[in-house]
Amino acid sequence: MKLTYSSFLLGSFMSFASVNTVAKNDITLWPTLEPAIKKNAELETRITHLISQMSLEQKVGQMVQAEITWVTPQDVKKYHLGSVLNGGGTFLHNNRNASVSDWVSFMDELYLASMDTSQGGLAIPVTYGIDAVHGNNKFIGATLYPHNIGLGATRNPDLIYKIGEATAKEVLLAGIDWTFAPTLAVARDDRWGRTYESYSEDPEIVASYAKEMIEGLQGKVNTANFLDDDHIYSTAKHWVGDGGTYQGIDQGDNQESESDLIKNHAAAYLPALKAGVQSIMASHNMWNGLRLHGSKYLLTDVLKTRLGFDGFIVGDWNSHSKIPGCSNDSCPQAVNAGLDMFMVVEDWKAFIGNTVDQVKDGIIPVERIDDAVRRILRVKIRSGLFDKGLPSTRKYANQKQLLGAPEHKAIARQAVRESLVLLKNNNNLLPLNPNSEVLIAGDGAENMSKQTGGWTINWTGEGNIKSDFPGGTSIFDGIKQAVNKAGGNAVLSPDGSFDVKPDVAIVVFGENPYAEWIGDLKSIAYQAHSHRDAKLIESLKSQGIKVVSVFLSGRPLWVNREINASDSFVAAWLPGSEGVGVADVLFKDNEGNIQFDFKGKLSFSWPKYASQVVLNRYDENYDPLFAYGFGLTYKDNVMLNKLSTKNDFIFETPVNTPYQIMQGRAKGDWNYQLQSGGQTKDIHTPSGNIKGLTMIEADKNIQGDAKEFTWSGANNASVLITSSWYREDLSQYLINKSALTFDVRVETPPRNELYVQMGCAKGKCAELNISPMLKEFKLNTWNTVSIDLLCFAKSGVEFERSSAPFVLTSEGAAKIRVANIQFEPNAQKMATLKCSE
Template sequence: MSCSAAFAKNDITLWPKQKPAIEKNASLEADITRLINKMSLEQKVGQMVQAEITWVTPQDVKKYHLGSVLNGGGTFLHNDRNASVSDWVSFMDELYLASMDTSAGGLAIPVTYGIDAVHGNNKFIGATLYPHNIGLGAAHNPALIHKIGEATAKEVLLAGIDWTFAPTLAVARDDRWGRTYESYSEDSEIVALYSKEMIEGLQGKVNTPNFLDDDHIYSTAKHWVGDGGTYQGIDQGDNRETEKDLIKNHAAAYFPAIKAGVQSIMASHNMWNGLRLHGSKYLLTDVLKTRLGFDGFIVGDWNSHSKIPGCTNDSCPQAVNAGLDMFMVVEDWKAFIGNTIEQVENGIIPIERIDDAVRRILRVKIRSGLFNKGLPSKRKYANQKQLLGAPEHKAIARQAVRESLVLLKNNNNLLPLSPNSKVLVAGDGADNMSKQTGGWTINWTGEGNVKSDFPGGTSIFDGIEQVVNKAGGKAVLSPDGSFDEKPDVAIVVFGENPYAEWIGDLKSIAYQAHSHRDAKLIESLKSKGIKVVSVFLSGRPLWVNREINASDSFVAAWLPGSEGVGVADVLFTNKKGNIEYDFKGKLSFSWPKYASQVVLNRFDKPYDPLFAYGFGLTYKDNVNLGKLNTHNDFVFEVPTNTPYVIMQGRAKGDWNYQLQTEQETKDIQTPVGKIQGLSMIEADKEIQGDAKEFTWTGSNHASALISSTWYREDLSQYLINKSALTFDVRVEAYPEKTLNVQMGCGKSKCGSFDIAPILKEFKLSTWHKVSIDLLCFANKGVEFERSSAPFVLSSEGAAKVRVANVQFEPKAKETANIKCGE
């Protein structure tokens, strides 16, 4: 289908007609025209480029006249996640001075720096981290959103940074989507209300003296448009809604954003009815810029222009002509500049389109004061380190945590608890800052963060311990639920591990549908006669009927951020037994009754949730919830006979080899690799290089993984079709100790099975097949819904084995060497 054929079906009259939020200033526009007339084509195209910090230097900014620099979610200044505030300010100075250097014929046009400050200035260790948007949506408090925007602006400004890629205005319609937690609500009503407040908090109020003044930064509404409505919740997939529904569900929050004077809007990765947003002239130019009156600039998302048919990372005239103004071209920006210049010279891109893009970028830079504010280090908040995690900001975040909590069950009014009690705090989320802060925290996915990365922050257990100890009670942390002294009550904190974007996509919303690890923990405590309060950490509503059944009280805590103490504020009375904080949170997402309700939204017909949009108990309610159906009715489309190939000499797909000790992890990109105590070389089974040989020296514990630091895959369908992990193995030297097969659990390993006894039955230097029922791994806590390492070999003793043909083999469960029951 041609673009013109698709656009012929569109009806622009369905969209509201809006004027620009700021009346056109003739003097400012004349200044921009004079500056554009002085610019060479190279300088103009340079302004349209945003390069990533890993692949750009201040010298590059000067030489190529770059308009912007960013850092991605997973990258750090000078590759140092602990870079100080002063390091950041110094680098901002370097970029600024390079952009203003006219010694080689350049023009003094200040560079702008963009960062994903999406729940606070979340790249910075020590920053105040607010609940993710899904929690803020449950708070239903626009004034609080405004305060969060103001506080976030200050924590960004202290680093010399002037621009954030926030707020996210997605309306998540399918909870399988990995970015659901970035959405305030499944309904555009709250999102539209919040968009104005967050933008005014970040930028100041448009057409007033505080708009984009020294206390504010400029913001980005993202992602235009329809990102939360893709088919099956597939990130960057296809939104197949009609134009009317696209407007009602996904564009509605942009209308108040534009009226609030948002200065940049980010184009979305997704398609709308098969056409990429980055290449849609209709939606970028005809609708957004013309019909809706947006006069800022449109910035692209991470190399997303390359997804347009005929485009690459370094060449995309289609996106330029469609109306994209600034390209987040990341690494290949030099070639992109050269190709774009050539395309203008050859008439493929009109110079008028280039001039329009540059005009919009310069307009925002002038409005935001970059031409007048001078060196980043000389600005009002620069280097004010005391503002990073400032007490007044933490107080706002703590309030946000309290107001975001939604009480779903409180049988026999177990809550609130007396702080003068013996409280067992269990679950792997209780003292887990990585889990409670979620994705977009310090790094992209939020995985691997440890408590020391959150100075001044409080885990949920920290908060409980503070409240209980102060009242003379006793709080004991026991993630596995074990205890010496029987508690009066148990609080179990559990939920999703952190993720970001497509890594978080699910095929099913059934929580731990195969391992049931957390449900078993709660049930174990209940079997001992202990009352249980469950605190569920998640980036979306999930089907947790078994967990709810086992709990006396159940709280949806979402992803509360750095101030976990806010949870204890609500769960307990004060020392005198008085309620200081009741539950205020009300669901901004419908909660599923059945696992099959992957698409469940307010006003759907039929609409049969377990807990409806807007539901949330308070301490005034006296409601007992009966037993819920725990039959998983979600039907997978499962491959019947096709194995999932993990390794045939080389790791397949997006997996790669890693070698690991307790002190070090090495990514191995070559056929051979070595780490202390373990080496890997290429070997043969049927053909050259179709196997690997692993040698453990026995000097220390070491592991060989087929894994990824960034990739995750939902492999749960292979449990459904009764698969086994199978691999061919040839023993060259019998293991002296255990040789364990494991799988990944986030950044760690779990589900260990010793195959040394099996291998010792094999004749040396001959090939044999080993298989392990996947259910065995699930029973030991492996979550196949987001696999991080489908195959791991570990030992602390000497051994030498060759391995080939690692795969998940359907219907191999019954013949496995190691098999397990349900």
């Protein structure tokens, strides 16, 4: 059956309509749990005494977590802030190469500021949160473990515990005490951009891992090692239902019944609570139309009361603002619902002022504030922050040798080996003889960015290069070591060309890195239009070469054509920094013996058809290509027949659909480029700079969906959305009477002209000065600009072969934020700047 995208949407809509008729909440469906740690009267008395000394402003300050870009140690002191974090795309002092000692020094500054009582402050240590989700992944040189989807394939809870222990030490060396991990999502739709953060499509594995990872990070509850000097406190996230949203849309609506929500998405939280997890992060998603950040039922009635959670609930990146009636700087609804600590990011000063006023006005009961502060103080005391002193004096502080320590790398290498899943091995091609002529092809073999995926150094994982991973190994490195050691020859050739015909080709390919909503898909068909990697494999096969495919991905994808062209096919997921682990399994040793057999078993069902975007075991009419739990070993002798390559999930882009150029990151094959004084820099990371111009990540509606550009005025400088190799025919948007539209927020008005341009064969075209318009806009508010595309066409832009669909240039000082750049069909008449008349 051919399933069109429109018919799929119709079916989903009908399902949505029926789901909204579910019965009202039923608390009796949930188990009743006691807190993992018995109530300590002495501790509670201590907390009561602290709260009695605090002003309302100090209490609300404890409930705020500000982002590192927008806060200083002086702010921590003045506003009594409870916590600081750094987002996925930001760095200490905007330096991605900040040293361990730099981090420890900054942690000292924050701590001293929080303990300063010279101006009436109360000495309450600040806590710092970091997303150490597959190792301490923000740090250059850290050990990076396979992402959760790969760990799910290992079926090894003991290994998860070891990873937690090792990660805690690599976090502690920076003076940091808290991580936003583990993710306990159960991804039910593989189009979701966070699927790789899920251990499995089924709660079975996720629940079995939750306790092990939390105990590895925190120590074992009610023992002497719980939250001792060897451990940090952890966060179970995201409560609850994040992996079950409609059509896999990130931050979307989970429409499951309450019993299914419990069975599928809450199951892993039960062992997490029993393991004594100290913080839980509320989820971005909705449950049947209600935002989790505003759900008193799920935050307070269920989690805190029924399930006995006595730690604190932390919000996710400005997610409270998505509740109707709320904004980044004001959300009494979330306070009253039970959110304890707010990740306010940038607008935290206004949030504190507004929340204080809302308490004084009776909108928020002071008892709710006191409960939130009690929970935060309880965790800070339990985790030893009141007793451990300066971060630089703690056991692991500045122990740089632990960053990427050999014993940690050995754990990661084992995790890589055990995460690999063998899907096809016709004629038992694997394991390979290392004493061979081996061609290594594909763009993933020597690509650490592709190998490590999202949440690696920066938020999306894009643009990282090999030097960012000192001591790490690419997949090619591992293959070369194994082959050279045996006297063979390994040749790296991404395009598959060769001078000497190889005995075997290993093609390493797959998804480019992404994070969260950026990674959402409409279809799970891999390279459905270009088929670039399939053509590479087929080309090698046509020359009589045996091919082993190593597929890098954050989810199962429909790759039937690629599987057909391969003799052996390995799902390698996102293996992390220790790519050498792949070669450990693919090759025999020098004596011809198997070194390591395949152990990995699918924790996600693998699709037979492109239409199987929702494919989970126990589904009605379950018909995968490879079932949950599948994974060949070298003992198996299984021949896989030819698979159908007909795509049954075809959808066409409607003619009136906008052409997206930028939404946080550049879309499609475009990338950012900065130009200044004859110098050009391609930017593949969330931030970058050149003389006279700086680009950083910013937010409009959700995390990272905007960019902030700052011109210093030192010289003429430009930011381009462009490509050094790619050209696209955008002429249809002229025919459709489109306008270039984008959202802009002026932080500092331009001192001189600021031009919007497009690339063209003749150089600069259509220098449209938007400075007068920008100066009219109210500062720090979002506005929309639209420009008739004819303004560019009449000035010589050739839309048939576009090289840069958006350029901003200025030689004067200015600071603006930009979001949602696109060509909007039929918007010509409404354009701010018109050229059609």
